[in-house]
Amino acid sequence: xxxxxxxxxxxxxxxxxxxxxxxxxxxxxxxxxxxxxxxxxxxxxxxxxxxxxxxxxxxxxxxxxxxxxxxxxxxxxxxxxxxxxxxxxxxxxxxxxxxxxxxxxxxxxxxxxxxxxxxxxxxxxxxxxxxxxxxxxxxxxxxxxxxxxxxxxxxxxxxxxxxxxxxxxxxxxxxxxxxxxxxxxxxxxxxxxxxxxxxxxxxxxxxxxxxxxxxxxxxxxxxxxxxxxxxxxxxxxxxxxxxxxxxxxxxxxxxxxxxxxxxxxxxxxxxxxxxxxxxxxxxxxxxxxxxxxxxxxxxxxxxxxxxxxxxxxxxxxxxxxxxxxxxxxxxxxxxxxxxxxxxxxxxxxxxxxxxxxxxxxxxxxxxxxxxxxxxxxxxxxxxxxxxxxxxxxxxxxxxxxxxxxxxxxxxxxxxxxxxxxxxxxxxxxxxxxxx
Amino acid sequence: xxxxxxxxxxxxxxxxxxxxxxxxxxxxxxxxxxxxxxxxxxxxxxxxxxxxxxxxxxxxxxxxxxxxxxxxxxxxxxxxxxxxxxxxxxxxxxxxxxxxxxxxxxxxxxxxxxxxxxxxxxxxxxxxxxxxxxxxxxxxxxxxxxxxxxxxxxxxxxxxxxxxxxxxxxxxxxxxxxxxxxxxxxxxxxxxxxxxxxxxxxxxxxxxxxxxxxxxxxxxxxxxxxxxxxxxxxxxxxxxxxxxxxxxxxxxxxxxxxxxxxxxxxxxxxxxxxxxxxxxxxxxxxxxxxxxxxxxxxxxxxxxxxxxxxxxxxxx
Numbered sequence: 196x197x198x199x200x201x202x203x204x205x206x207x208x209x210x211x212x213x214x215x216x217x218x219x220x221x222x223x224x225x226x227x228x229x230x231x232x233x234x235x236x237x238x239x240x241x242x243x244x245x246x247x248x249x250x251x252x253x254x255x256x257x258x259x260x261x262x263x264x265x266x267x268x269x270x271x272x273x274x275x276x277x278x279x280x281x282x283x284x285x286x287x288x289x290x291x292x293x294x295x296x297x298x299x300x301x302x303x304x305x306x307x308x309x310x311x312x313x314x315x316x317x318x319x320x321x322x323x324x325x326x327x328x329x330x331x332x333x334x335x336x337x338x339x340x341x342x343x344x345x346x347x348x349x350x351x352x353x354x355x356x357x358x359x360x361x362x363x364x365x366x367x368x369x370x371x372x373x374x375x376x377x378x379x380x381x382x383x384x385x386x387x388x389x390x391x392x393x394x395x396x397x398x399x400x401x402x403x404x405x406x407x408x409x410x411x412x413x414x415x416x417x418x419x420x421x422x423x424x425x426x427x428x429x430x431x432x433x434x435x436x437x438x439x440x441x442x443x444x445x446x447x448x449x450x451x452x453x454x455x456x457x458x459x460x461x462x463x464x465x466x467x468x469x470x471x472x473x474x475x476x477x478x479x480x481x482x483x484x485x486x487x488x489x490x491x492x493x494x495x496x497x498x499x500x501x502x503x504x505x506x507x508x509x510x511x512x513x514x515x516x517x518x519x520x521x522x523x524x525x526x527x528x529x530x531x532x533x534x535x536x537x538x539x540x541x542x543x544x545x546x547x548x549x550x551x552x553x554x555x556x557x558x559x560x561x562x563x564x565x566x567x568x569x570x571x572x573x574x575x576x577x578x579x580x581x582x583x584x585x586x587x588x589x590x591x592x593x594x595x596x597x598x599x600x601x602x603x604x605x606x607x608x609x610x611x612x613x614x615x616x617x618x619x620x621x622x623x624x625x626x627x628x629x630x
Numbered sequence: 631x632x633x634x635x636x637x638x639x640x641x642x643x644x645x646x647x648x649x650x651x652x653x654x655x656x657x658x659x660x661x662x663x664x665x666x667x668x669x670x671x672x673x674x675x676x677x678x679x680x681x682x683x684x685x686x687x688x689x690x691x692x693x694x695x696x697x698x699x700x701x702x703x704x705x706x707x708x709x710x711x712x713x714x715x716x717x718x719x720x721x722x723x724x725x726x727x728x729x730x731x732x733x734x735x736x737x738x739x740x741x742x743x744x745x746x747x748x749x750x751x752x753x754x755x756x757x758x759x760x761x762x763x764x765x766x767x768x769x770x771x772x773x774x775x776x777x778x779x780x781x782x783x784x785x786x787x788x789x790x791x792x793x794x795x796x797x798x799x800x801x802x803x804x805x806x807x808x809x810x811x812x813x814x815x816x817x818x819x820x821x822x823x824x825x826x827x828x829x830x831x832x833x834x835x836x837x838x839x840x841x842x843x844x845x846x847x848x849x850x851x852x853x854x855x856x857x858x859x860x861x862x863x864x865x866x867x868x869x870x871x872x873x874x875x876x877x878x879x880x881x882x883x884x885x886x887x888x889x890x891x892x893x894x895x896x897x898x899x900x901x902x903x904x905x906x907x908x909x910x911x912x913x914x915x916x917x918x919x920x921x922x923x924x925x926x927x928x929x930x931x932x933x934x935x936x937x938x939x940x941x942x943x944x945x946x
Binding site: 276 | 695697698699700720784785786787803805806807808809890891892893894895896897908911912913914915916
């Protein structure tokens with residue numbers, strides 16, 4: 196809302212003039228120390244703030260310490276749809292950062308349009324990062340026409356957290372502290388009723404209201420568990436609508452106690468003990484850990500239908516397109532990324548599951564709780580359909596969530612939610628890919 | 631500057647004085663002299679660079695399939711974007727939301743502002759305090775407004791629902807129920823922006839000459855009679871101004887909705903500007919987004935002309 200004030204403008208003009216004067220002075224004496232260093236620095240765009248941001252800063256600093264002469268300049272941009280707007284514009288202009296974080300699900304909208312440059316896997320292997328050491332599902336998704344355009348750093352699934360003590364008392368934990376199996380939606384609802392009755396607390400909570408991703412994550416998780424058709428490759432969407440209605444109905448049952456809860460409210464309800472169970476992204480793990488301590492348990496989303504599946508995405512590293520990249524600079528960028536991905540164990544402490552499999556199978560990771568308890572989610576991950584308009588932070592996810600929300604809130608029927616979803620998808624499919 | 635006051639010019643100006651005052655004013659405007667232009671230059675440069683040029687480029691883009699990612703720039707597609715816009719249900723739905731918001735906010739923003747101004751002007755003690763209190767919220771940036779109201783609206787632990795519950799009523803899903811979301815946004819907007827209209831009304835009230843009231847009182851008019859027959863007619867111009875400004879401001883709604891509901895639930899509060907933003911900046915379709923914004927621009931122009939016509943007729 197703040198307009199350009201006159202004083203701000205004057206100040207800007209003075210600074211501008213000052214910069215021009217000092218730049219010419221520097222070039223006069225022939226040593227532009229600042230700009231030589233900045234040409235050498237690796238420009239790195241991330242979207243990590245909060246604990247993730249701190250951790251990424253530490254990892255970057257550690258890499259700089261390990262590798263002589265490697266300097267990284269990190270630019271942290273706010274996460275959300277505008278992040279991808281900025282990245283696309285920078286890439287289109289050809290004066291992009293050297294390396295950037297991108298959600299793997301967004302690759303389909305970026306790689307075909309020439310917005311990204313491919314990775315040299317031999318070079319990465321030279322710096323100790325072999326493709327075989329990365330999560331297979333993620334690596335497969337990082338290819339476009341057989342060429343790798345992304346190097347996955349992690350996967351961050353939608354999981355379930357619970358209060359061990361309460362769940363144990365309600366008989367919902369097995370002897371070794373795992374969730375009992377949920378055999379079907381019907382069986383699940385019986386168990387949840389028992390949970391409500393025994394503990395006199397809310398059933399599971401799920402924050403979704405006015406969120407641009409959570410409703411879709413839950414839907415995509417459950418729908419993928421059914422194995423039904425969801426095909427967006429043709430002219431129009433081919434979606435098994437009966438199954439979709441069934442899934443939305445089950446979602447509304449699961450969210451019975453959190454009909455109008457937004458993400459923050461649901462987090463609060465779980466953290467302050469009003470509910471012993473929450474469907475949530477693992478990225479909120481730190482909040483729960485602070486509130487519940489060792490009572491906090493985690494697990495991949497249980498298999499309610501025929502096959503295990505959990506919606507997820509992956510923070511991946513990409514090379515935004517540059518018109519004339521310096522080969523030596525690119526080489527150093529590869530080195531930086533190889534070192535960063537290999538620091539997976541440090542990254543895991545915030546909750547994300549490293550894509551670097553040696554980190555996941557290490558003894559250090561097994562000690563991380565509840566991270567190691569839900570690490571199985573990396574084996575059942577499903578990403579958004581590989582179409583240009585889908586992925587994290589996309590208009591597609593917003594539209595899906597807005598279609599689902601009234602059904603979850605009880606003001607419209609599952610059937611009407613699915614009808615809206617299908618029609619929205621067909622609208623998007625009819626549009627040309629702008630990239 | 632000296633050239634402005636040569637005897638010849640003065641003579642010329644004098645001879646023109648016989649003509650209408652209007653044409654003299656036009657002549658003065660036509661020859662502002664070099665210095666005038668010099669003073670206007672900084673503004674003109676920015677005006678051209680940041681308004682005229684973008685408007686022109688936008689118009690051109692609306693006939694192309696320009697993309698934010700730089701692909702397809704300059705590929706002329708004729709009226710395709712406009713055809714698509716007129717057939718796009720999202721355009722009409724979001725336009726409907728914008729119009730609904732405008733109706734929902736303009737009426738109370740005029741009436742409440744007037745009532746507040748009348749109360750303050752006609753006798754509440756501590757006028758300065760009320761003036762400050764009513765205007766203060768207008769000074770808040772939208773981000774702060776969002777923070778305050780998202781806390782008040784919290785369905786489970788927000789203040790509004792706790793108040794309702796103490797009166798034995800059920801809580802309302804203020805921002806997440808399609809039935810209430812737009813009303814909630816309207817409430818926020820009323821609270822946030824009513825201060826400006828209030829100030830305009832207060833200034834207008836203070837400008838009404840006292841002798842009108844004196845004359846009315848001498849003729850035996852009571853307080854209500856004076857309000858109806860002196861105050862309100864004297865405020866007619868201000869009301870017209872406020873209504874025009876308010877309709878413009880409400881049609882431009884974006885920020886508070888984007889922050890509070892992101893256009894949800896199920897698009898119930900999504901204004902057309904958000905649709906334009908999403909199309910252009912999230913889906914990268916700049917060409918199509920430009921076309922939709924030009925359609926909207928056209929509608930605003932028509933509305934403003936209609937409003938001007940209505941109010942100018944009333945003036946007569």
